[in-house]
Amino acid sequence: MFGRRIDRLGVAAFVVFMALLPLVFPGNYLIGVLTVSVIYGIWAVSWDFMSGLTGRENFGHSLFIGVGAYTAGFMNTSFGLNGWWSLPAAMLVAMLFALLIGLPTLRLKGPYFALAMLSGAVIMQRLMLIFWEQTGGEEGINGLEPLIRSQLGFYYFALAALCAITALLALLARSHWGLILRAIKGDEATCQAAGINVTLYKIVSLIISAAFAGAGGAMYAHYQLQVSPQLFAVVTSITIITMVYVGGMGSIYGPVGGAILLVLLTELLRRFGEWRLMIYSVTLILILFFLPNGLIAPIWRRVRATWERRT
Amino acid sequence: MVEILIVGAVSSAIYAMLAVGFTLIFGVARVLNLAHGSFYALGAYGAYFFTSTLKMPLALGALLSVALVAAFGIGVERVLIRPMRKSQLAVLMISLAVALVIEQALFLTFGSEYRNVPAFVDTKFRIGHVDIGGARLLALGVSVVLIGALWLFIQKTRVGSAILAISQDPVAAQYMGIPSDRIFAVVMGLSAALAAAAGILAGPFLTVQPTMWLLPIVKAFAIVVVGGLGSIPGSILAALMLGYAETIVGYTVSTSWTEIVSVLATLLMLVIRPAGIFGRRAAF
Numbered sequence: 001m002f003g004r005r006i007d008r009l010g011v012a013a014f015v016v017f018m019a020l021l022p023l024v025f026p027g028n029y030l031i032g033v034l035t036v037s038v039i040y041g042i043w044a045v046s047w048d049f050m051s052g053l054t055g056r057e058n059f060g061h062s063l064f065i066g067v068g069a070y071t072a073g074f075m076n077t078s079f080g081l082n083g084w085w086s087l088p089a090a091m092l093v094a095m096l097f098a099l100l101i102g103l104p105t106l107r108l109k110g111p112y113f114a115l116a117m118l119s120g121a122v123i124m125q126r127l128m129l130i131f132w133e134q135t136g137g138e139e140g141i142n143g144l145e146p147l148i149r150s151q152l153g154f155y156y157f158a159l160a161a162l163c164a165i166t167a168l169l170a171l172l173a174r175s176h177w178g179l180i181l182r183a184i185k186g187d188e189a190t191c192q193a194a195g196i197n198v199t200l201y202k203i204v205s206l207i208i209s210a211a212f213a214g215a216g217g218a219m220y221a222h223y224q225l226q227v228s229p230q231l232f233a234v235v236t237s238i239t240i241i242t243m244v245y246v247g248g249m250g251s252i253y254g255p256v257g258g259a260i261l262l263v264l265l266t267e268l269l270r271r272f273g274e275w276r277l278m279i280y281s282v283t284l285i286l287i288l289f290f291l292p293n294g295l296i297a298p299i300w301r302r303v304r305a306t307w308e309r310r311t
Numbered sequence: 312m313v314e315i316l317i318v319g320a321v322s323s324a325i326y327a328m329l330a331v332g333f334t335l336i337f338g339v340a341r342v343l344n345l346a347h348g349s350f351y352a353l354g355a356y357g358a359y360f361f362t363s364t365l366k367m368p369l370a371l372g373a374l375l376s377v378a379l380v381a382a383f384g385i386g387v388e389r390v391l392i393r394p395m396r397k398s399q400l401a402v403l404m405i406s407l408a409v410a411l412v413i414e415q416a417l418f419l420t421f422g423s424e425y426r427n428v429p430a431f432v433d434t435k436f437r438i439g440h441v442d443i444g445g446a447r448l449l450a451l452g453v454s455v456v457l458i459g460a461l462w463l464f465i466q467k468t469r470v471g472s473a474i475l476a477i478s479q480d481p482v483a484a485q486y487m488g489i490p491s492d493r494i495f496a497v498v499m500g501l502s503a504a505l506a507a508a509a510g511i512l513a514g515p516f517l518t519v520q521p522t523m524w525l526l527p528i529v530k531a532f533a534i535v536v537v538g539g540l541g542s543i544p545g546s547i548l549a550a551l552m553l554g555y556a557e558t559i560v561g562y563t564v565s566t567s568w569t570e571i572v573s574v575l576a577t578l579l580m581l582v583i584r585p586a587g588i589f590g591r592r593a594a595f
Contacts, residue, residue, distance in 0.1 A: 100578075104581040111399060119577060238408070
């Protein structure tokens with residue numbers, strides 16, 4: 001799938017590095033941080049597939065994450081279903097929400113989609129608090145069962161999921177389908193004139209993106225063993241968007257690196273406590289101004305270019 | 312019945328003040344400013360800070376707060392938004408990031424607990440057989456006056472004509488020698504001042520806390536979609552519709568469901584008539 005040898009080497013190095021890290025530095029703390037970073041990777045890559053490729057920015061990815069997590073919470077605690085049912089169910093519910101918001105907004109030009117996603121996430125968070133009798137309010141849902149008892153086992157499962165999802169989305173992004181998405185970003189009117197059903201492509205991409213975000217939400221729920229309305233917060237979406245920007249928008253592999261890098265850096269910033277989110281938002285502004293192409297994807301392109309010159 | 316009529320009018324008035332500024336800056340500069348709700352929050356916090364911490368009289372504190380927020384809005388437009396104006400999405404991103412920075416700054420300086428903004432009038436008035444807080448009636452009155460003044464300003468003054476001209480055709484306006492960048496600054500200042508005034512007036516009866524910018528931006532978006540992006544009469548009409556719809560749902564069904572009204576209205580309008588009631592051509 002990755003045509004060039006250097007890309008295959010890079011992927012292999014990344015997977016081996018991520019897999020060996022918890023073995024070299026054992027301890028549940030590091031495993032926990034890495035698990036969270038891998039789940040953020042899933043969210044970032046799923047955001048990038050829709051928004052990075054088509055240029056239609058989604059300001060409410062947390063909506064899909066939240067509904068995925070709450071689906072997992074309800075299925076596991078209220079209905080007592082096995083945790084593995086959560087993943088497909090969360091994907092389905094998230095896809096439904098994507099359809100609901102995508103259908104009226106993605107056929108329009110302008111900022112309607114971005115704002116409708118933001119509104120959707122804000123309102124869902126409010127609803128979780130307002131209907132606290134069903135949703136547990138501020139506390140959320142507690143007492144979920146872990147998918148895999150061993151922490152390390154779950155980390156490897158999440159890492160495998162991240163690799164599979166990234167590979168699938170990278171494959172899609174390189175296919176005919178991905179080409180059309182990029183063309184939509186370039187010039188939507190021309191695509192329409194060429195007889196491409198632009199709206200259909202955008203909606204299906206959003207549904208794919210939502211499915212993986214929902215799955216990530218369910219995984220996060222089964223990892224934290226609880227679900228809270230904070231998952232719907234705008235901050236969650238902004239964090240993901242910052243990760244994608246750091247990684248390089250539209251490159252699929254970049255956002256994965258951006259997510260892992262930022263989660264690990266955030267751990268180092270832990271002693272700044274309350275200042276963490278402030279640092280995040282200021283970082284985003286600085287990146288928008290000074291590094292519009294991101295950090296990871298451009299660096300990797302440079303590495304690839306030097307490698308190819310040498311061989 | 313009387314209560315629904317008045318409470319609905321008050322929330323409509325607050326919504327109208329927010330939505331008119333939001334739609335004005337879009338209609339003129341094509342900027343969708345997600346930091347608009349933050350101006351509202353900053354207005355309320357400014358009034359709180361000047362009266363509670365610096366012990367100023369409320370009238371002075373309120374005026375100072377509005378002026379500072381307007382200046383801040385102009386600064387944000389000049390430094391952060393103007394270089395990004397080429398791409399609408401970059402503007403959305405940067406203004407959302409600004410909103411988050413403001414939320415965090417408020418959180419770090421004032422903490423997350425609710426703050427009390429003092430009211431200009433504390434007495435209650437009896438209308439028919441219901442008691443209505445003076446702060447609410449004042450909010451209604453002031454917002455009608457402010458929006459009326461804005462309307463006169465746009466229709467009657469030279470700067471107002473320039474605003475109209477740019478909103479109708481930015482390129483032609485530039486050819487006529489209208490300094491569009493300076494007009495954008497004026498409009499941004501006006502829009503931020505209106506939002507700040509809304510925050511100060513609503514502060515006494517709504518919660519003042521760092522995340523208070525979020526719901527207003529959602530409501531403003533719903534109103535602007537229903538009324539038509541860029542249309543001031545449209546957003547006033549839509550603000551009335553949303554304000555009353557929410558109040559009626561709140562009184563007849565349950566206050567829990569009021570939050571859904573705005574999202575439903577947005578989605579329905581986008582399905583039925585994406586241009587909004589007043590469409591895009593009738594900008595003012």
